[in-house]
Amino acid sequence: MKALIRADASVDIGMGHRVRCQALAQALVELGWTCCFVVDRRYQAFAAANDYFIDSEAECLALASNADLMILDHYGYLADDITALFQAQPNLLVLDDMNDRGDFSAKWVLNPINQTYSANVEHALIGSQYALLRPEFLARSTQFNHASNQLLITLGGTDPLALTLPILQALNARGFLMTDIQVLLGSSAKNADAVKRFCQDHAIALEQGLSDVTPLMGRAKMAISAAGSTLYELACLGVPTIFAQVADNQTRSLQQHVPLGWCDSMRFDTLSENERRAQTEALVKTVVAKWQDDRWLRTARDTALSLVDGRGAARVANCVTSS
Template sequence: MKALIRADASVELGMGHRVRCQALAHAFTQLGWHCHFVVDRRYEAFSASEDYLIDREEEGIALAKTADLMIVDHYGYSADAINALFEVQPALLVLDDMNDRGNFSAKWLLNPLNETYSTHVEHPLTGRQYALLRPEFLARSTQRQHCHASNQLLITLGGTDPLALTLPILQALKARGFPLNAIQVLLGAKANNAAAVKQFCDVNQIALEQGLSDVTPLMSRAKMAISAAGGTLFELAYFGVPTLFAQTADNQTRSLQQHVPLGWCDSVRFDSVGFDTVAPLEQAAQVACLVQRLEQKWHDKTWQQAARNIAQQCVDGRGAERVAKQVTHYFIHQQN
């Protein structure tokens, strides 16, 4: 059976859509599916050689007719656009975060948050049990219970770091006297402002990795993290890493609204203040707020232990497998 996945990635869009859909594609492939991404040609630099490139969304709709299953993880698709796609391909799986597009029709709806959708969605797959993690996370399942004896702060601002937050956070940590030898920076392969971050890390002897295909070793040994709040939220929860999240996009709002009250993480919002356009003093104030909250929790071992336990209860790493099995079961049932 053939599945097509409509998702894009870029510096502006980030890598989250692509990464979580890759996890989903792997799970479907394990069950015998053939999966291909459908990508806007403008974002070809972030595509793979086997992807289908399109110039207009109408081309994506035409391709959907040739597949057994169409998966859409794209904020550019309004409710009307999703309904139009559903008319030509009723075997439609929509990934969603914000639940703000109004009513639309789909065979399946996937959201790892607790949200309620209309009856136009036949099979809502909602809740933390559907969080999509890459297969390498399950491969390190035995390391979830490690003692977190390291004194390492992981800083990872997403695949592209769209607001270029890594450098000002590092500068603020240095200014506050945070031990630089305790910092591990993780940059995406196409991270914004990467050259300046590398230079700062070289001068200050801060550990840095970029473009890792497997990030699990760094996450599994982190004492705490400063992170963007996209799909990385579920990855850090899986390993039980207490985290200060820098919200860099509006679509991260609901996940933080549901996870921060649980007590394993905290957050500071950057996207709502236009961080990349406001005055330097305002930027510094936002970064300082994040760093100060980190300092408050860095030596609080009681809170950290409680946070680890809570976080690990949120995500078991089998979300993609659950989705692929449920969808595949539907097709098998239809054939019989």
């Protein structure tokens, strides 16, 4: 059985699409599938050598008709494009976040937040139980020590708005203990050299490009994070978090998770550079207040742990295989 996955990654797109699709691909492989990514040639620097590289979406349609399953995680596809892909490959799984592309046809749609889709979708896999996490998250937070005074800062695989350095500078200006900070940079993070110099000058622990981030997340008392797929990773490991929203597609997940009480958020992607500086100060002020609120931290951790169990990829793979 052959599955094709249409997803791209880049500094501007981020790594989230690729990462969550890799988690699903691994679960499918364990059930006997062969999986291959279909990637726009412009983004081959963020792809693997054995990916299919295409120059137009028409090539993807041709490839889809010769597969047993097509997985689509691509915001460039609107409703008509998705329906055309479904006509080429009726075993179509669409990964979605915003539900803002109109009614489309698909065999399955996967959305880890609660959304309602039309009857043109045969099976809706909805809710955080379907969040696609890598297998290492199955270890769960009970195996980690959250008692340490460690603030994890992770702004995604690429840190598209280069927020890590100004957040560190604002924390330092407020007198936050620099040795209590752990920075995690993606392998393609913007402004990485400047972040590394600042961390070296202030004795801040830093890791970049880790394949397994669970030990760092598992030690964190609290986190500052971008709100893509990392939201579900941090929830799974029970880490109270202040999210910096860096993309529009993160809006609805934050709208559903912030009211639950385990996290807070501030939006950056719609702001000018000057406005981002003020927003950074506001974010750090919130972090410092929450850091000292032991009651909130305990409640937030328990709530987060109840939301995501790390088995979403296996659930989706089983649904697809058994249908």
